[in-house]
Amino acid sequence: MSDLTESPAWRELQAHFAELKDLHMRDLFEQDAQRFSKFSTRMGDILLDFSKNRITDETFDLLLKLAKDADVEHWRDQMFDGEPINISEFRPALHTALRNRSNTPVMVDGENVMPKVNRVLEQIRYFSERVRGGHYRGYSGHLITDVVNIGIGGSDLGPHVVCDAMKPYAQRGMEVHFVSNVDPTHLTEILKGVKPESCLFIISSKSFTTQETMMNAHSARDWFIRETGNKKAVAKHFVAVTTNQQVAADFGILPENMFEFWDWVGGRYSLWSAIGLPIVLYLGMDRFEEMLEGAHEMDLHFRNTPLEKNIPVILALLGIWYNNFFDAQSHAIMAYNQYLRRLPAHLQQLDMESNGKTINRNGERVDYLTGPIIWGETGSNCQHAFFQLMHQGTKPVPADFLIPAKSKNPLGNQHCVLLSNFFAQTRALMMGKTAEEATAELKADGMDDEQIKEVLPHKIFEGNKPTNSILFEKLNPRTMGSLLAMYEHKVFVQGVIWNINSFDQWGVEYGKVLADDIMHELKTREHVDAYDVSTNELINYCMKLKFTD
Ligand code: G6Q
Numbered sequence: 001m002s003d004l005t006e007s008p009a010w011r012e013l014q015a016h017f018a019e020l021k022d023l024h025m026r027d028l029f030e031q032d033a034q035r036f037s038k039f040s041t042r043m044g045d046i047l048l049d050f051s052k053n054r055i056t057d058e059t060f061d062l063l064l065k066l067a068k069d070a071d072v073e074h075w076r077d078q079m080f081d082g083e084p085i086n087i088s089e090f091r092p093a094l095h096t097a098l099r100n101r102s103n104t105p106v107m108v109d110g111e112n113v114m115p116k117v118n119r120v121l122e123q124i125r126y127f128s129e130r131v132r133g134g135h136y137r138g139y140s141g142h143l144i145t146d147v148v149n150i151g152i153g154g155s156d157l158g159p160h161v162v163c164d165a166m167k168p169y170a171q172r173g174m175e176v177h178f179v180s181n182v183d184p185t186h187l188t189e190i191l192k193g194v195k196p197e198s199c200l201f202i203i204s205s206k207s208f209t210t211q212e213t214m215m216n217a218h219s220a221r222d223w224f225i226r227e228t229g230n231k232k233a234v235a236k237h238f239v240a241v242t243t244n245q246q247v248a249a250d251f252g253i254l255p256e257n258m259f260e261f262w263d264w265v266g267g268r269y270s271l272w273s274a275i276g277l278p279i280v281l282y283l284g285m286d287r288f289e290e291m292l293e294g295a296h297e298m299d300l301h302f303r304n305t306p307l308e309k310n311i312p313v314i315l316a317l318l319g320i321w322y323n324n325f326f327d328a329q330s331h332a333i334m335a336y337n338q339y340l341r342r343l344p345a346h347l348q349q350l351d352m353e354s355n356g357k358t359i360n361r362n363g364e365r366v367d368y369l370t371g372p373i374i375w376g377e378t379g380s381n382c383q384h385a386f387f388q389l390m391h392q393g394t395k396p397v398p399a400d401f402l403i404p405a406k407s408k409n410p411l412g413n414q415h416c417v418l419l420s421n422f423f424a425q426t427r428a429l430m431m432g433k434t435a436e437e438a439t440a441e442l443k444a445d446g447m448d449d450e451q452i453k454e455v456l457p458h459k460i461f462e463g464n465k466p467t468n469s470i471l472f473e474k475l476n477p478r479t480m481g482s483l484l485a486m487y488e489h490k491v492f493v494q495g496v497i498w499n500i501n502s503f504d505q506w507g508v509e510y511g512k513v514l515a516d517d518i519m520h521e522l523k524t525r526e527h528v529d530a531y532d533v534s535t536n537e538l539i540n541y542c543m544k545l546k547f548t549d
Contacts (some may be wrong), residue, residue: 432463
């Protein structure tokens with residue numbers, strides 16, 4: 001047994017779960033008119049209503065006790081203070097310093113990192129204003145109209161979700177594209193839509209060695225030289241965001257076109273750093289700074305708000321409640337906003353790469369479930385696809401529902417219809433439909449008793465399905481920053497309670513070297529027998545298909 005599962009709060013939660021598991025939220029709402037005011041909290045205009053969860057006052061108190069006992073507040077302060085909490089990589093996790101708009105000193109190894117954070121922000125402002133203002137032009141004098149970000153994982157997903165979500169704030173005449181996959185189709189299709197003389201490539205890679213990114217970068221450079229016949233112009237059209245400036249220089253990037261960040265910024269937490277350059281080119285620096293401010297606001301909320309009103313802490317505790325006591329295997333993200341369509345992909349990486357761990361901070365195997373599978377889709381599309389399983393399936397799927405009260409595109413009453421779907425779904429998931437209610441409906445539809453008997457079981461909805469509603473005024477850069485930071489801190493709190501290091505990613509690093517050996521075999525084009533029989537035969541069959549007409 002581990003310290004966690006033996007802790008008093010955990011044991012009390014186990015005993016409490018046994019008593020509570022059959023309670024229905026419908027009854028809990030009926031018994032307590034104060035349920036919403038008790039189980040909701042706000043930061044700015046962001047409201048978290050967590051009353052539609054399978055919790056009572058006692059559950060909430062015990063979950064808060066779990067957080068206290070796990071020393072969440074102490075770990076949180078250590079993170080903000082730049083302590084080396086990423087113990088397997090011997091460094092701090094200081095994405096919060098990147099958006100520290102209060103500019104209070106943040107010390108790493110005796111050095112205040114804020115001056116260098118601010119210096120890079122200034123560099124980004126200067127460069128982006130020149131590009132957007134038409135002062136920095138392509139080699140032949142054309143305006144830059146297209147930015148192509150080449151990066152993968154953390155060097156792609158964060159900027160990508162933000163650029164998609166903030167499209168209404170973008171400068172007219174500036175498009176941004178993202179190439180991540182080593183599948184040549186990705187780059188090829190993007191290049192079909194841009195012109196070399198008006199295109200700026202950003203090579204985004206913390207390491208500047210990631211196979212996919214480097215291959216795409218070299219292919220893009222080859223294309224550029226082929227199309228323009230001008231090798232010298234590469235320096236004008238390729239910039240780099242990296243911690244590895246030497247390799248970037250070898251690629252042909254000018255020192256003034258390199259944007260630095262630091263090893264204490266994890267890939268999936270890096271959109272706030274120079275990795276956000278595509279965001280800045282697309283939206284402008286003022287908008288980017290608004291996003292940093294929104295994130296900083298959430299940082300201050302996380303740091304200063306008592307646990308019982310603290311949005312990331314509450315989200316984390318509810319996630320643990322379902323993950324570890326109800327054995328829910330996944331957590332769904334339903335953003336009722338088309339601009340947020342890439343949010344599940346970003347949160348998938350943030351959460352699953354951070355908390356997809358089996359070994360705890362003491363180097364031992366855990367004896368409890370850690371990070372859930374994150375997935376999701378935009379509303380109302382999700383309702384016409386997998387919501388069947390949400391309503392009547394056998395698997396518990398706790399979910400976050402997010403929606404802005406105002407739409408950027410008010411078309412008739414369409415946004416009100418979207419809102420009504422949001423409210424109706426979260427209510428229906430909570431309430432369910434009893435046999436009596438279903439019978440009354442079927443009778444009203446004109447069915448006779450015999451027919452009703454036959455179909456009734458299919459028309460009953462158990463309900464009691466938990467959701468968090470996250471509602472805010474509108475999706476703007478500030479809110480976007482706050483929401484993304486909210487999820488970062490949620491993941492952090494869960495990692496602290498599960499006693500795992502949320503800031504390393506050895507599984508991803510492993511993947512980076514796995515393909516190298518096989519690539520060597522593929523190049524030789526000889527019969528392969530070096531691996532297990534399945535891998536050998538797959539390679540041999542594939543090579544036969546690939547190289548015979
Ligand atoms: C993120 C991960 C991973 C990383 C990519 C790209 O936290 O470490 O997704 O961002 O593998 O790495 P580079 O930025 O070094 O190319």
